[in-house]
Amino acid sequence: MNYQTILFDFDGVLCKGRFYEKTLLPDYPEVYDWIQLNIFKDKELVRRWMRNQIDSIEINKLISQNTGIEYEILKKLYKESVRNIKLDDKLVGLAKSIKLSGKKIGIVTDNMDIFTQITVPNHRLNVLFDVIINSADYGRLKNEDNGKSFDVALSDLGEKIESSLMIDDSESTIELYKKKGGHGFVYKNIEELKSFLRV
Numbered sequence: 001m002n003y004q005t006i007l008f009d010f011d012g013v014l015c016k017g018r019f020y021e022k023t024l025l026p027d028y029p030e031v032y033d034w035i036q037l038n039i040f041k042d043k044e045l046v047r048r049w050m051r052n053q054i055d056s057i058e059i060n061k062l063i064s065q066n067t068g069i070e071y072e073i074l075k076k077l078y079k080e081s082v083r084n085i086k087l088d089d090k091l092v093g094l095a096k097s098i099k100l101s102g103k104k105i106g107i108v109t110d111n112m113d114i115f116t117q118i119t120v121p122n123h124r125l126n127v128l129f130d131v132i133i134n135s136a137d138y139g140r141l142k143n144e145d146n147g148k149s150f151d152v153a154l155s156d157l158g159e160k161i162e163s164s165l166m167i168d169d170s171e172s173t174i175e176l177y178k179k180k181g182g183h184g185f186v187y188k189n190i191e192e193l194k195s196f197l198r199v
């Protein structure tokens with residue numbers, strides 16, 4: 001492995017959990033369905049959420065107003081679902097072993113305010129990863145401003161894009177990363193990644 005730095009996407013790579021799923025779906029299936037249809041299917045709304053142009057409080061108020069679920073109950077179930085989100089332990093283990101071998105590792109994610117508030121401290125991601133860039137903290141998605149979030153991550157690490165690898169399940173993100181001069185891997189599963197990295 002010749003890369004000095006490895007950057008990981010979060011959703012679809014390190015984690016495949018879903019907001020609201022474990023806590024809301026069992027008791028409030030109609031609210032859960034409303035959210036899927038009116039929040040997550042609305043790609044522009046989700047993008048605004050991930051730029052923090054609308055935050056989790058406003059999103060939950062919107063859901064509460066439209067479905068009748070009490071806001072405080074919804075907020076509690078939302079936060080609980082985020083606390084319950086499981087990471088892919090095998091991939092986290094791989095990230096650890098890469099770090100132990102002397103490389104730098106980071107996360108660049110299009111994500112919500114709640115990622116920085118709960119997911120990062122909950123899984124101590126800031127201890128394992130040398131840099132974490134969450135779109136909600138910068139008001140910018142990965143593919144926007146010619147991928148400036150990657151520049152920010154690499155400059156924080158003091159590393160060059162030419163000696164770095166981005167692992168992401170989005171083909172367009174990997175395309176952009178390569179265009180910027182980096183190496184990229186479109187993630188599907190850990191087995192393929194391991195054989196790509198020859199580890």
Ligand SMILES: [Mg+2]
Binds near residue numbers: 010013
């Ligand atoms: Mg992803």
